[in-house]
Every structure is written in structure tokens, then in C-alpha cells.
Amino acid sequence: MKILITRPMTPAVEERARKELQAEIRSETSVLSEQEILDALRQYDVVVPTLGDMFSADIFAQVGDIRCRLLANFGVGFNHIDVAAAEAAGLQVSNTPGAVTDATADIALTLILMSARRAGEGERLVRSGSWQGWHPTQMLGLHATGKKLGVLGFGRIGQAIAHRCHFGFGMEVFYTARSDKEVGFPAKRMPDLNTMAQEVDFLVVAVPGGAETRHLVNAEVLAAMKPTAHLINIARGEVVEQKALISALQSGALAGAGLDVYEFEPDVPQELIDLENVTLLPHLGTATDEVRSDMGHMALDNVAAFLAGRELPNRV
Secondary structure, three states: OOEEEOOOOOHHHHHHHHHHHOOEEOOOOOOOOHHHHHHHHHHOOEEEOOOOOOEOHHHHHHOOOOOOOEEEOOOOOOOOEOHHHHHHOOOEEEOOOOOOHHHHHHHHHHHHHHHHOOHHHHHHHHHHOOOOOOOOOOOOOOOOOOOEEEEEOOOHHHHHHHHHHHHHHOOEEEEEOOOOOOOOOOEEEOOOHHHHHHHOOEEEEOOOOOOOOOOOEOHHHHHHOOOOOEEEEOOOHHHEOHHHHHHHHHHOOOOEEEEOOOOEOOEOOHHHHHOOOEEEOOOOOOOOHHHHHHHHHHHHHHHHHHHOOOOOOOEO
């Protein structure tokens, strides 16, 4: 069995992958090119893809003879893999849910506080040498405690964000989901996204990416939000219509935004970079050694189960 891991992993994961599975680990940190993806499907039995490695329907249509039988995705999100096309070609697909929940929720809280309290703008002011000292009306932001939180998508990550906001900051929680959720604290399900957008001070995007959620947060949703409100996206960039968000931030229709993901990642438009009322992070959602190691081991657990002929622990 030949196994390919498409990007470097933490030392603990790489040691296990080489020792137990004799896996090959690609040294480049960039996403796979189209030719590399085709070669991987033709030359390896198992591929461990990462975010941005585009295993699309077009790829499967042109690959021809496929040796690969498992895509053990590193990450909970798998919108870069056309699962239906993969399964039609005889491949199984797995992911790494659970391991990412707390770290991603923590980044959401980081962005809520940074955006509300203008922390990025304040740091830039200090670093520039332009800060003239404290005064009573300097850089007034939004007090987060006691505000209204809206969570778009109320799965593991969305619930973890709501839990932190309710118990840590006394926020009133609203959410949208296909069904009511029992979470152990007050949380009101809203009939639709627009209604929730009108109500909340912080709107956090926590839905998976993909065709069904592309531009779910569009110009209409942004226009429904309060001019004092903040949008936070820790999910996938394409869920938010980027041009509409830029327009809302430029016009003052929206007070601020905190982004860890971007519609055409890693491209970040200059219009966003130039804005003071947006916090920009380089997709740090799961970026801790412990969490990335947990994710890697979970991906390897799926590989080990496949090699042993067992059911995959986390089949998509």
C-alpha cells in the first residue's frame, strides 16, 4: 500500500505516519497542483488531502485509471472534495470532526473581541508610533458583554461558540439550523437568516462550505444587520459574498468584521487590507500544535482502519 500525505504535519504525526504506515510526506506547504492530484490518484492507494487540494468532479472525469481507494481528509471541512464523484470512482472519503471544535470556537471569540474592541486597529496605531496617549473618547468600540449573538449553523462548532459567549459574556443566543437544538442554556432558533441578522450584534458564520452555502451571507443579509453590528467568519470564505461585505464595511453600513477565511483564499483583496474596521487572520482556526496533531492522528486512524479492512471511524 502506498500512502501520500500532501503537506508537512506536526512532528508527532509525521513520526507515526512514517513508522506505522510507511507514508510518503510531501515537503511543500502549497496546495497540490492539478497534475499532482492526478498523479496522486493514479500512483497511491491512500491520499491524505488538506484544505485547498481540489479533488473535483473534473479531476475524477479526466484521471483515467485510479489506484487510490481512500481520501482521508485532514480537516473537518471537505468542500474541496467532490464526495459524490469520489464515491462514484470507487473511493471512500473520511474527515476529522471533533478535534477542531474548541480551537475554532476560540478563534471566533478572538475575532469577536478584536473586532468589537478595535484591537487590530489599536495595535497598528501603537506600532506606527502615532499613538498620542489615552483619552476618554479614544477608539471607542462595542461592549461585548450582554449583547446578542447570532450563529449561522449550530453544529459542534456553532454550539461551542454560543456556549462561550453565553457563559463567558452573558450574551443572548440566537441561531439558525434545520431543527431545534438542546444545548443546556437559553438559545432561540430563528425562522431565517435575515430575521436573525436584524436582531443580533454579532453574526458568526459557522456552516460548512460548498454549493449549498455559497454566498449565504449576501448583500441582503448584510443590509439587514444593524450598523453597529459585526460579522465574524470562521467557516469557509465563500459563504460570505466578499464584494458585498467590502461595500458594507466601506460605507459604514456595518461596524466591523473579523475574518479567518476568505472567498478566494489565500488571495485577500486590497480593499479589505485597506480597511481599518476589519480584522484579518491567516486561517488560524485550528492552528495549535495539540489540535493539528489530534487532527493528523484522526486522519491516520482512518487510514489504519482502511488498511485493516475495518469500517472508517469518520467516513463522510
